[in-house]
Amino acid sequence: MHLAIVRSRSAGAVLHTHSVWSTILSEATAGGSLTIEGYEMLKGLDGVGTHEHRERLPIVENTQDWAAAAPRIETILREHPEAHGFLIRGHGLYTWGKDLGDAKRQIEILEFLFEVMGRKRGMAWQQ
Numbered sequence: 001m002h003l004a005i006v007r008s009r010s011a012g013a014v015l016h017t018h019s020v021w022s023t024i025l026s027e028a029t030a031g032g033s034l035t036i037e038g039y040e041m042l043k044g045l046d047g048v049g050t051h052e053h054r055e056r057l058p059i060v061e062n063t064q065d066w067a068a069a070a071p072r073i074e075t076i077l078r079e080h081p082e083a084h085g086f087l088i089r090g091h092g093l094y095t096w097g098k099d100l101g102d103a104k105r106q107i108e109i110l111e112f113l114f115e116v117m118g119r120k121r122g123m124a125w126q127q
């Protein structure tokens, strides 16, 4: 899986999380992607210079056989050349960078944005 991402994105580092917010949003979002837009913190993603950026993270179904799923991931990454990561439904997040520091920054940015979106949706549900 990591090698599939390295090949597709020329990444120097690939990171994967099992965070609460990535798990919740991967299940709470209908359809095949999660869209995040309008937040200042988007500028922490590689190559993004404005809050007006629209980040679209593909959501793939979970599996226990990632060796078999790797070609499907490569196809999804080809189909979403702008994506800085992807979610696995009910599982977590993958992202990457040119080096470990870059990938860690993207994890921090995406996890921050997931928490903002999750808390915002939670507030909307309570109203």
Ligand SMILES: [Zn+2]
Pocket: 016, 017, 018, 091, 092
């Ligand atoms: Zn995992």
